[in-house]
Amino acid sequence: MLEEIDWKLLDLLQADARLSNQEMAERVGLSTSSCWRRVKALEEAGVIRAYRAEVDAAKAGLGFHALIHITLARHSREVVERFTAEVMRHDEVLDCFSTTGAMDYHLRVLCADLAAFNAFMEQGLFRIEGIAQVQTHLVLRPIKMRRVLPRP
Incomplete structure (x- = not known):
């Protein structure tokens, strides 16, 4: 504590x-x-994991921001491991969360533009075996992106 x-x-x-x-x-x-x-x-103790600079994505040329929700066809160890390994391989994926509910995974993705996003989807995500459904939501503007932890 x-x-x-x-x-x-x-x-x-x-x-x-x-x-x-x-x-x-x-x-x-x-x-x-x-x-x-x-x-x-x-x-x-691992409470402080790293020290980093916070970079403005749009000013750094990464102005295309999307949230992708994924459902797997099966939840076998092989399918889950293949999916997570592929997600880890792509730098465009900033965050990936495994969750309960209708969708299995939620990804936050940043790309330079629509063409780069399309290439990521076609050459990366759509080639992963075992994905049953993909829903993409484009971020129009961030409202709150908190980086500081709240106190318990």
Whole structure:
């Protein structure tokens, strides 16, 4: 279980991972060595998995955003493994979730344009054996894309 001070550090790092250890320590009221030890412990426990830059997809040339909902024909180990391996192979797939309900998988996909999306669908997704149904929803505009975890 995380302590309040851990959450304060996580809040700071999620807002700006480029903060120095000294700056974080000052903001949360810790010594720099205590702050460093707590952040290191969060990293070692796997709570902090990585440090990355948040990139604006449209400004980086990836303006075509879609959500794809997939139902498998069968749920055998072979079909599921083939599907997940193929999804992992495509960089266009940002997120893939296995869910309950009418659809088995939900993918969030980014491509440069409609032609790139069509190529991804025809050369990638549509060639995976075992897919029974695919529904695609184009994202007109994002309303909320939260990257910061809520506190429990």
